[in-house]
Amino acid sequence: MPPRLNLLSFSRQIPYRPKPQTQWRIQPAVRIAPAQCRAYVDAKDPAPADRSKRVDAKPLDTVSDEARATSEVMGETGPETEQGTPVEDVVKGDKEAQAKLPKVMQDKLKANSSGSGPKGTRSYSTASTPTTGADPYPDMGLLTFNPDPVAPDVPGVKFGLPSLPLPKGSHLKYRYDDIVDQVTNLLMRHGRKSVAQRNMSLILQHLRTSPIPTINPARPLLPGAPPPSHLPLNPILYLTLAIDSVAPLLRIRSQRGAAGGGVALQIPVPLGQRQRRRTSVEWILGNASKRRTMGSGKGGFAQRIAQELIACVEGKSSAWERRNAIHKLGVAARANIVMPRRR
Amino acid sequence: MASSTCLRRFSQLSLDRATQPAFAPRSLLAATQASCFSTSAARHANPTGKKGMGAAPKRGTKTLNVKKGRKDTVKDLSKKPSPGDRKAMRKRIVLSNNNALEVPGLKDLEKDNALDPSNEGKVMGLAENVVDALRAVEAFKPSQGWSLFRRPATLMRKETIQVAQLLKEAEEAPEGQAKKTLRRILTGQRMSGKSTLILQGLAMGVLRDWVVIHLPEGQDLVNAHTEYAPLPGSQPTQYTQDLYTANLLSQIIKANEKILASININTNPSLPFPLPANSNLKQLADLGIINPEASWPVFAALWKELTQPGRPPIMLGLDGLSHVMGESQYMSAEVKRIHAFDLTIVRHFIDHLSGKVALPNGGLVLAATTKSNSPTSPALDFSIQVAEARQNKASDLPQWNPYANVDQRAMEALKDIEVLKVGGMSKEEARSIMEYYAASGMLRAKVDEGFVTEKWSLAGMGNIGELERASVRLRV
Known part of the structure; x- marks a missing residue:
């Protein structure tokens, strides 16, 4: 529709100043439509359709309401309409009906019926353990947690500024040692992180209880490594040393068609720290899975990995040969590296 | 309805009429599943009925060869662990870690200071002889963290001091009164230290020269892994577990060697084999180990000897109580499950736990519940609730739902039991x-x-x- 008033059609200019309140009206983008939803049985106000004055035009009650009304007349207790009955209550004591419940509800029922508590393996407890003396106001561990009594020097900062650098583990997402985190994730199968974390803990425990390693001088560890007698007392350092010592410095990338004659050109590519660790952990995991489990139960895989890590530090692991082979190949192929020419 | 669907329905109609027999199908699911206008079944039919009769794949085409990877796997030729080794490895108990540092100033629990309330909140080491005794009665468990430290040491918690008080109470009877038999069920959350508390109680018992008898796992008593036989002359029939009892006797000997060797036999037990004159209790128990079929009479004779006046107090322990609070896995001659209380060892323990039989020389009966491996026992749970309410002097005790099923014998046995709640540490x-x-x-x-x-x-x-x-x- 063309505008009723066309400003451009005037030959001379007309001073036109629109009123500020009519110029721009703020309107909601979405208009709220009147509610047209159906009421539940227990809704307090009647359904909007039920506005007719005539009795015969009114919609019928729900089945439950009708049953309730009937039972009221008969002097019985009808169905409960104020509140829905939970399925658990309906099938209570009915073995046949319980067998046909969905798996989730069956599991829940089973968990409720067996007296034992939750069987999780988290490192913290969500259940509070009251001390034996019945204290009406148990100390939740927060009373002695007094914050630093530092006055806010900086204006506009309510709680003062944190002292930098932040202490280790104060970031929620990076609170654990980074190599422990990475190895845990590499241990994980089928997304079962809790199992991987348990295995990680068992590995560290095994490293801690195993005898002091003897270092092979032909396979030197990282320079600056502590003496082997310090390793079992610091299992994370032990793990780091084992992984970093066998980690390759580079990988070989095969570039197709660069050499000509259908031969792939092998180009050494340097790896970053995380990539190096990943490579060596994968070698270690591969070797560990080839070992035989001597015990039984949950800790077998963790034990094999720990043995393989110890073998790495002692220079007995075949991961060293793989590392040396890659380095040798890298040295041979270093002529293939084409550095960008500087101008 | 879309036209294609329409057509399909129509064709099915004709198909149904053609294929279905005159009588009605017995099940709705048995209706024909053939798809209409499909020739694939006929085309894929193998007239000879033999497999692999198709033509060889063309040269150069890729075929799916699932056996491809098999060639590369190397068979592990290293020596396999012999039967039983794996389980032994799993159940192995390591009590020292050579890498751990020696803790300076770690004091041992000794006979004099074992029951001292001033130990509360201190970590105390366990002496070598105590560790040997505890290992003999299998008080250490593989899931506990003993393998991380130089040598076993325990924290004397508030609950430990309570147990120490019980020991003291049982030892020191007031003048002119009989010595006390104290009975406690240890309850608490998972990993709250119930088994360790039993271990501490046993350790204090060993130090105070008590006779220490421990049933390390209730499940082992009732899971029908050991042989059993009816006890002759028992009414109603009871059942002995001969090998288990013989093993228990050997554990008792190992843990209490000195005490048993120092006590000579007073009574004249009727045993199926002759006893040498002037023999001591250790020799008696040894005979029970050599003749497992007579191990129960030997145990009974040993118990009779130990309850004579002037003998040391007795510490009785059981871990995993809820396993023995119901029917066992053993079957009677009528192919009915035997109630756990009809097994002689369990009955012996329960008699003392329920207070039916007292220990004349004083003693302590400790039973720990388990939260990680325990069958549901409503009677036990309820009895613990009642006992807690009674101890807290609650005005209204919990009432048993009279319509629920309950193991009456267990309920009867746990009627007036006291509990010791193992809570969190301060x-x-x-x-x-x-x-x-x-x-x-x-x-x-x-x-x-x-x-x-x-x-x-x-x-x-x-x-x-x-x-x-x-x-x-x-x-x-």
Whole structure:
């Protein structure tokens, strides 16, 4: 529709100043439509359709309401309409009906019926353990947690500024040692992180209880490594040393068609720290899975990995040969590296 | 309806009429599943009925060869563990870690200071003879963290001091009164230290020269893994577990060798084999080990000897109580499950736990519940609730739902039992044990107020198992 008033059609200019309140009206983008939803049985106000004055035009009650009304007349207790009955209550004591419940509800029922508590393996407890003396106001561990009594020097900062650098583990997402985190994730199968974390803990425990390693001088560890007698007392350092010592410095990338004659050109590519660790952990995991489990139960895989890590530090692991082979190949192929020419 | 569907329905109609027999199908699911206008079944039919008769694949085409990878797998030729080795490895109990540091100033529990209330909140070491006795009665468990430290040491908690008080009470009877038999059920959350508390009780018993008898796992008594036989002359029939009893006798000997060797036989037990003159209790028990079929009479004779006046007090322990609070896996001659209370060893323990039989020389009966491996026992749960309410002097005791099924015998046995609740540690106790962890070199952190509070809170207000896991086990 063309505008009723066309400003451009005037030959001379007309001073036109629109009123500020009519110029721009703020309107909601979405208009709220009147509610047209159906009421539940227990809704307090009647359904909007039920506005007719005539009795015969009114919609019928729900089945439950009708049953309730009937039972009221008969002097019985009808169905409960104020509140829905939970399925658990309906099938209570009915073995046949319980067998046909969905798996989730069956599991829940089973968990409720067996007296034992939750069987999780988290490192913290969500259940509070009251001390034996019945204290009406148990100390939740927060009373002695007094914050630093530092006055806010900086204006506009309510709680003062944190002292930098932040202490280790104060970031929620990076609170654990980074190599422990990475190895845990590499241990994980089928997304079962809790199992991987348990295995990680068992590995560290095994490293801690195993005898002091003897270092092979032909396979030197990282320079600056502590003496082997310090390793079992610091299992994370032990793990780091084992992984970093066998980690390759580079990988070989095969570039197709660069050499000509259908031969792939092998180009050494340097790896970053995380990539190096990943490579060596994968070698270690591969070797560990080839070992035989001597015990039984949950800790077998963790034990094999720990043995393989110890073998790495002692220079007995075949991961060293793989590392040396890659380095040798890298040295041979270093002529293939084409550095960008500087101008 | 879309036209294609329409057509399909129509064709099915004709198909149905053609294929279905005159009589009605027995099940709705048995209706024909053939798809209409499909020739694939006919085309894929193999007239000879033999497999692999198709033409060889063309040269150069890729075929799916699932056997391809098999050639590369190398068979592991290393020596397999012999039968039983794997389980032995799993159940192995390691009590020392040579890498852990020696804790300076760690005092041992000794006979004089074992029951001293001033030990509360201290970590005390266990002497070698105590460790041997505890190992003999299988009080250590593989899931506990003994393997991390130089040598076994325990924290004397508030609950431990309570148990020590019980021992003291049982030892020191007032003038002119019979010695007391004290009975307790240890309850508490998972990993709250119930089994360790039993272990501490046993250790104190060993130190105070008590006779220490421990049934390390209730499940082993009832899971029908050991042989059993009806006890002749018992009405109603009871059942003996001969091998188990013989093993128990050998454990009793190992744990209490000195005491048993020092006591000569007073009574004249009627045994199926002759006893040498002037023999002591150790020789008696040895005979029971050699003749497992007579192990129960020997145990009974040993018990009779131990309850003679002037003999040492007795410490009786059982871990995993709820396993024995119902029917066992054993079958009677009528192919009915035998109630656990009809097994002689269990009955012996339950008689003492329920207070039906007293220990004339005084003693302590400790039974620990388990939260990680326990069958549901409504009678036990209810009895514990009632006992707790009674101890808290609650005005209204919990009422049993009269329509619920209950093991009446278990209910009867646990009628007037007392419980000892193993709760969380206080922060002082947590600090003490964490300082021990740090001194052992197993915890690399500065143990200060904030650190202790953090770990204590993470451990669900001082649950010791969780605390150990969060601090020394490096469980992320």
